Amino acid sequence: MHFMRMLLQLLKSRRRPAQGTWDTNSLPLRVLPSEIDIFMHVNNGAYFSIMDLSRLDMMVRSGVWKAMRSRNWSGVVSSETISFRKSLKLGQRYSVESKIAGYDDRAVYFEHRIVVEGEIYARAFIATRLISENGTVTSDELVEVFGPPPPDVELPDWLHDWRLNNALPSTKRPAVHTWT
Numbered sequence: 001m002h003f004m005r006m007l008l009q010l011l012k013s014r015r016r017p018a019q020g021t022w023d024t025n026s027l028p029l030r031v032l033p034s035e036i037d038i039f040m041h042v043n044n045g046a047y048f049s050i051m052d053l054s055r056l057d058m059m060v061r062s063g064v065w066k067a068m069r070s071r072n073w074s075g076v077v078s079s080e081t082i083s084f085r086k087s088l089k090l091g092q093r094y095s096v097e098s099k100i101a102g103y104d105d106r107a108v109y110f111e112h113r114i115v116v117e118g119e120i121y122a123r124a125f126i127a128t129r130l131i132s133e134n135g136t137v138t139s140d141e142l143v144e145v146f147g148p149p150p151p152d153v154e155l156p157d158w159l160h161d162w163r164l165n166n167a168l169p170s171t172k173r174p175a176v177h178t179w180t
Helices: 002-015 046-062 064-070 139-146 157-166
Strands: 025-030 074-084 093-103 108-116 119-132
Touching: 002 046, 025 046, 046 064, 046 074, 046 093, 046 108, 046 119, 064 139, 074 157, 093 139, 119 157
Parallel strands: none
Antiparallel strands: 025 093, 074 119, 093 108, 108 119
C-alpha cells in the first residue's frame, strides 16, 4: 500500500508548483482508513510513512529528486524521532509542514510537523543518509545538488548529537545482540 501511495504522490508532486530546496514545504492530506488503528486515530507508525510522502513532494518540487536520480543516489533513513500532542481522526484534514533543518557529513536532517488549522499535532526529526555507488554522499556533493544552506539554516548541535548518540554501529562493524 505504501509503495503505491508513494508512486501516486510522485505523480501528483510533478504537477505541483516548483519551490526552492530550502523552502518550507506544505503537503495537504486527509486521514485515510488504512492509517488508523483500533483506537480510531492515526497509528503512531503511520506518521513516518506520511512524512515520507512530504519528503518526496519536497524533493520533486525542488528538483532535487531529478538530480538524485541522475546521479543514482538513493536515500535511507538512519534515525528518526517523533513527539505527539494530539491525535488525528479518520477523515480529518491536515498538512505536513516540512523543511530541511541542515546537514552534516553523514546525513540530511528534516523537520516535519503535522498541523491542523495552525496547531502542531506532532513533530518529527528524521536523519537521512544519501547513498551513491561510492558510499555515503559527501557534504560537497550535497551542496552541488541542494545548494548551500541559507544563512539562517544551521544544524542545531542537539540534532547532530542525537543522531550520533542514537546510531547503531556501521554495517562494517558487528552489532551483537545481548541484553546487558
